[in-house]
Amino acid sequence: MTINFFKYQGTGNDFVIIDDRSERFPASDQALIERLCHRRFGIGADGLILLRSDPDYDFRMVYFNADGAEGSMCGNGGRCIVRFAHDLGLFETKTRFIAVDGEHLAEVLDDEISLKMSNVSGIEDRAGITFLNTGSPHVVRSVDDLESLDVVSEGRALRYDSAFQPGGTNVNFAQPINDHTLFVRTYERGVEDETYSCGTGVTAVALVAHQQLNMSAPVAIQTIGGNLRVSFNAKADGQYDSIYLIGPAKRVFTGTITV
Numbered sequence: 001m002t003i004n005f006f007k008y009q010g011t012g013n014d015f016v017i018i019d020d021r022s023e024r025f026p027a028s029d030q031a032l033i034e035r036l037c038h039r040r041f042g043i044g045a046d047g048l049i050l051l052r053s054d055p056d057y058d059f060r061m062v063y064f065n066a067d068g069a070e071g072s073m074c075g076n077g078g079r080c081i082v083r084f085a086h087d088l089g090l091f092e093t094k095t096r097f098i099a100v101d102g103e104h105l106a107e108v109l110d111d112e113i114s115l116k117m118s119n120v121s122g123i124e125d126r127a128g129i130t131f132l133n134t135g136s137p138h139v140v141r142s143v144d145d146l147e148s149l150d151v152v153s154e155g156r157a158l159r160y161d162s163a164f165q166p167g168g169t170n171v172n173f174a175q176p177i178n179d180h181t182l183f184v185r186t187y188e189r190g191v192e193d194e195t196y197s198c199g200t201g202v203t204a205v206a207l208v209a210h211q212q213l214n215m216s217a218p219v220a221i222q223t224i225g226g227n228l229r230v231s232f233n234a235k236a237d238g239q240y241d242s243i244y245l246i247g248p249a250k251r252v253f254t255g256t257i258t259v
Contacts, residue, residue, distance in 0.1 A: 003018065005017065010113075013196055015046060015081075030067075047063060057097050058085060058096055058097050063077050066191045113248070115244065117244065122239060129141065132207065136170055139164070141172070141174070143173050146185055174205045182205060197225040207240055217232050218246070230246070
């Protein structure tokens with residue numbers, strides 16, 4: 001079969017996106033999805049996203065990790081599919097869509113996409129490690145010299161730590177730059193490597209920075225792939241709502257592939 005695809009990136013986190021409103025794409029074929037995401041033998045991406053129709057929303061987002069398995073929420077992927085849906089003319093400025101973790105609102109702001117993330121119920125200490133779920137599970141660890149850190153080996157050890165089984169976790173390393181900015185690097189499960197950026201990851205870091213460093217919203221995040229901002233409302237009971245992930249999302253190229 002021949003597949004028409006679109007390649008998008010959000011701060012270097014890149015995705016194969018397919019308009020699957022006809023639902024002809026073989027979403028159960030994990031090996032195919034993994035091959036399409038492969039950087040040597042496929043198109044190359046951190047994940048694959050299907051845009052599907054939904055009777056109650058502008059569209060449905062179905063996200064797969066680079067290993068071909070359907071994944072939890074992807075923040076940068078969410079911003080990229082919003083840009084894609086806007087490019088398709090599915091909405092003008094604001095949209096409402098459904099993903100694996102529920103409803104999301106988003107707005108196109110020129111070069112940037114503002115994506116409302118799921119509410120966060122709390123930040124916990126799990127075996128001495130800061131853990132929270134921002135649509136995907138995340139560990140946040142502060143470091144002093146992030147530039148020289150071996151993110152892959154350090155991240156992989158925490159990703160498979162017994163405290164986070166059976167599903168494992170994503171791992172974020174953060175270094176404060178000033179009173180409102182952090183530098184963040186992330187090891188992503190499903191990709192099983194460091195990525196240039198992780199939307200749910202930087203969201204997690206921003207909330208932890210508010211709780212532990214008293215950083216006020218919006219928190220600025222520097223990643224290898226570019227800059228993001230996270231705004232939020234902190235509630236007295238330690239919960240967070242009105243969380244928005246804000247940053248660029250761009251089309252890289254389009255193409256067809258025969259599989």
